[in-house]
Amino acid sequence: MNIAFYLLSALAVTGALLAIRLRNLVHATLCLMFFFISLAGMYVLLMAEFIAAVQILVYVGAVGILILFAIMLTHHITGATRERISSRGWLWGLGAALAVLFTVLLPVLLLSVLPAAPATPDFSPSVRNIGLSLMDPYTITLQVMGLLLTAALIGAVAVASTSVRPQDKPRT
Amino acid sequence: MILNTLLDNPDQILVNLFHQGAALLQACPALVIALGILLSTVPLVAIFPACFAITTWLERKGLARIQNRIGPNRAGWFGLLQPMADGIKMLLKEDIVPQTSDRLAHFLAPVLLLIPAFTVLSVLPFSRNMIPAAADTGVILFFALGSISTLPVFMAGWSSHNKYSLLGGMRAIAQMVSYEIPLVLSTVTVVMLTGSLNTVKIVEFQQVTHWIEGSNPALQILGQVLKWNVFTPWGFTGFLIFFISSLAEINRCPFDLPEADSEIVAGHLTEYSGFKYALFFMGEYVSAFAISGLAVTLFLGGWSGPNIRPWWSEDPRALLIPGFVWFFLKMFALILIMIWIRGTLPRLRVDHLMAFAWKFLMPLALINIFIAGAYYYLPHWIGWPAGLIVIYACYEGLGRINRRHLGPKRIYRYA
Amino acid sequence: MLGKGIINGLTVTAWNFFGSYFSKSRLTTVQYPEGGNTVTAFSRNIPFLVFDDANAPIDSLRCVACKICEKECPPQCIYIVQDKDANGKLIKSPKIFDIDISVCMGCQICVEVCPFESIKMDSHFELAGRDRFADLLLHREQLAKSNDYYHKIHPAEAREVDDRLAAKQKKAGPA
Amino acid sequence: MVTLQQYLILSAVLFSIGLLGALTRRHAIIVLVSIEIMLNAANLNFIAFWRFAPHPGNLHGVLFTLFSIAVAAAEAAVGLALVIAVYRFNKSPDLEKMNSLHE
Numbered sequence: 001m002n003i004a005f006y007l008l009s010a011l012a013v014t015g016a017l018l019a020i021r022l023r024n025l026v027h028a029t030l031c032l033m034f035f036f037i038s039l040a041g042m043y044v045l046l047m048a049e050f051i052a053a054v055q056i057l058v059y060v061g062a063v064g065i066l067i068l069f070a071i072m073l074t075h076h077i078t079g080a081t082r083e084r085i086s087s088r089g090w091l092w093g094l095g096a097a098l099a100v101l102f103t104v105l106l107p108v109l110l111l112s113v114l115p116a117a118p119a120t121p122d123f124s125p126s127v128r129n130i131g132l133s134l135m136d137p138y139t140i141t142l143q144v145m146g147l148l149l150t151a152a153l154i155g156a157v158a159v160a161s162t163s164v165r166p167q168d169k170p171r172t
Numbered sequence: 173m174i175l176n177t178l179l180d181n182p183d184q185i186l187v188n189l190f191h192q193g194a195a196l197l198q199a200c201p202a203l204v205i206a207l208g209i210l211l212s213t214v215p216l217v218a219i220f221p222a223c224f225a226i227t228t229w230l231e232r233k234g235l236a237r238i239q240n241r242i243g244p245n246r247a248g249w250f251g252l253l254q255p256m257a258d259g260i261k262m263l264l265k266e267d268i269v270p271q272t273s274d275r276l277a278h279f280l281a282p283v284l285l286l287i288p289a290f291t292v293l294s295v296l297p298f299s300r301n302m303i304p305a306a307a308d309t310g311v312i313l314f315f316a317l318g319s320i321s322t323l324p325v326f327m328a329g330w331s332s333h334n335k336y337s338l339l340g341g342m343r344a345i346a347q348m349v350s351y352e353i354p355l356v357l358s359t360v361t362v363v364m365l366t367g368s369l370n371t372v373k374i375v376e377f378q379q380v381t382h383w384i385e386g387s388n389p390a391l392q393i394l395g396q397v398l399k400w401n402v403f404t405p406w407g408f409t410g411f412l413i414f415f416i417s418s419l420a421e422i423n424r425c426p427f428d429l430p431e432a433d434s435e436i437v438a439g440h441l442t443e444y445s446g447f448k449y450a451l452f453f454m455g456e457y458v459s460a461f462a463i464s465g466l467a468v469t470l471f472l473g474g475w476s477g478p479n480i481r482p483w484w485s486e487d488p489r490a491l492l493i494p495g496f497v498w499f500f501l502k503m504f505a506l507i508l509i510m511i512w513i514r515g516t517l518p519r520l521r522v523d524h525l526m527a528f529a530w531k532f533l534m535p536l537a538l539i540n541i542f543i544a545g546a547y548y549y550l551p552h553w554i555g556w557p558a559g560l561i562v563i564y565a566c567y568e569g570l571g572r573i574n575r576r577h578l579g580p581k582r583i584y585r586y587a
Numbered sequence: 588m589l590g591k592g593i594i595n596g597l598t599v600t601a602w603n604f605f606g607s608y609f610s611k612s613r614l615t616t617v618q619y620p621e622g623g624n625t626v627t628a629f630s631r632n633i634p635f636l637v638f639d640d641a642n643a644p645i646d647s648l649r650c651v652a653c654k655i656c657e658k659e660c661p662p663q664c665i666y667i668v669q670d671k672d673a674n675g676k677l678i679k680s681p682k683i684f685d686i687d688i689s690v691c692m693g694c695q696i697c698v699e700v701c702p703f704e705s706i707k708m709d710s711h712f713e714l715a716g717r718d719r720f721a722d723l724l725l726h727r728e729q730l731a732k733s734n735d736y737y738h739k740i741h742p743a744e745a746r747e748v749d750d751r752l753a754a755k756q757k758k759a760g761p762a
Numbered sequence: 763m764v765t766l767q768q769y770l771i772l773s774a775v776l777f778s779i780g781l782l783g784a785l786t787r788r789h790a791i792i793v794l795v796s797i798e799i800m801l802n803a804a805n806l807n808f809i810a811f812w813r814f815a816p817h818p819g820n821l822h823g824v825l826f827t828l829f830s831i832a833v834a835a836a837e838a839a840v841g842l843a844l845v846i847a848v849y850r851f852n853k854s855p856d857l858e859k860m861n862s863l864h865e
Contacts, residue, residue, distance in 0.1 A: 020799070039802050043806075048827075053309050066839060066842055097779075101775065105778065124308070141829060145829055159846075
């Protein structure tokens, strides 16, 4: 259990770091996929098998592929540009991220009292239970989610399909 | 003694082997776990590449006969050693990597393709108690792991640094993503009626348990066959949609646009040679087995087939012909149909391919879900014919609507 | 009904599949080494040189080393050197006549331009060798083949050629 | 046995990495990727807390993660569509060049 956790967390942290730092966008996205998959493994360690499956299905199968498509549509295919990849105020960004980590997140985590072991060692929710809770306390949320996804679908198509560029517009 | 217990119930051979082994290794629990892992993975890793070899031979022979040729007949008896010869040839070939390619991704792609292809096999129940991972989320796990396989295809296409490869890779992704929707929607019906994502429960739902456990052999046979999902209107439609989408999902003819050799050389495989090409090939065939296996599990009754209980057996669920024999028979029947289709149909055009998925299969799959819901609540003597009529009407209607967009019928003057 | 065409197509292929096991006339494939000779009278691949006298093949070559074929050959696979007699005078016979069959494309232009009916197309196709240079460069000894052989492989064409040569001789005879 | 604290520390580190990416990269798509990393770190938190909660039977953490994944998918779809739309105007995915509202 411990070994699996450390392996997966090493993979997740490396994947995430490479995903944000690699120059080549396609490589960055592939590293992101490894990050997603290692998080799915983490969910399996936490006995949330269904969430692991959904994580792979949605993140690797859909979001990752979507990002790859977006890269193909907006970027040179090789992705090897020699330009500066960091923004102008990158030092401020680095400082802010480290500050958040070391002054807010880690102190709070290290100082608070947390349970060391799960209350029920072998509890794994069945898909049936997840489905039933979606139908009983979370009905409205589920409906809203459906609405959100539909709106996102239509919105994405509408935003991306406008092919009018500023120079094509007739000037009045 | 051990052999006797193993042969007593041929259906449960691996389970009994595990129990025997566990009894021997009682002292060391870690070894028992290792034995369990070995017994559930080694057969998969051994059997499916062998099936791959047989299928390449079957495919070459079948296609040859369809075209009135003889097919491979030199290596071994009826050319049966041809896969071996192919394998040796592939191994000995030079492994060419394009100079401008992305070395790491180019190397990783075929390896990464094999991982999801083999892992999805672990949720298929090959026989009673013979499932490597009896996950509660079986079906969704299958699709989740299967959806990873778009990634190596893209990696292969992109890393080769070849425009044909890239085109093939992009085509493959677009096709796999589009056809995943009707594929998943067609399984929803089965999951709805069974009330579980667990593949074992889905198979058991397709058996009439009290007939099988009864004493009448005729009823035992009927009970194994009669309740297959494919024998209901929604099941049959679902099976057709599933099968067609699975053809697209594994890039088989007539949806083999990603590797359309007459248009884009070999798509994402263009820059692969030697052993890596063989790995790609194997990955494709193993995913074909996996998705046929899922079709068998969901619609064709999994391991159940015309079967009776052996007269010597005490176990009420024992089977004379082992369940995995039926499973593999049905799986190979589906593979043969795929070969037959490959020998018959020409390749689709890209826009037709997309239109077929989004304008025909997806609406039909959605309608099918409603029909399955109605079937669940209606008595069967109404639900069956009514479902059939509604499904047929929708099929014809969708066909008519789609035909209008196809334009006038083309006349081939020189063909 | 939608999908009728697909079902029709599938029946046709199934019919072909099973038919190929029952009717011998469907299987037109001839298996190469043991399937017998499939070379017909219309088959042509590389050129050969015709001679008339079986006792002295090289001396009775019809070729006069005029080098027209060498000049016309599109891939330039023919190499000819004219022979000289004891006095160093050129005679109408090739000393060297080489064809590089790895270059020859079998276009038959040499046959068409030859005024002496001395170069013709062969139908022998088992040309593979173990040495990619020596075995694929044919010399006049290997290229020389008798008129009888020509009659054997392309009978109709050889008869025509013989008639034409006889007519020529008859025309030349009285003069 | 892995404790809750370890999961939370991992999730905090991942969140900071995401934050770092979002704050320092210029490429619009990579910024979106960083936001996805942050969302994933939050999901890990939810699942970890659910697992170590006194009553895991009520599944709130799992369902919240499920919804969060759905929201992330919607966000990715709309975000990438926006990136493509903006790219059409600017001919560049660079966020620093997207600094004017008029044409």
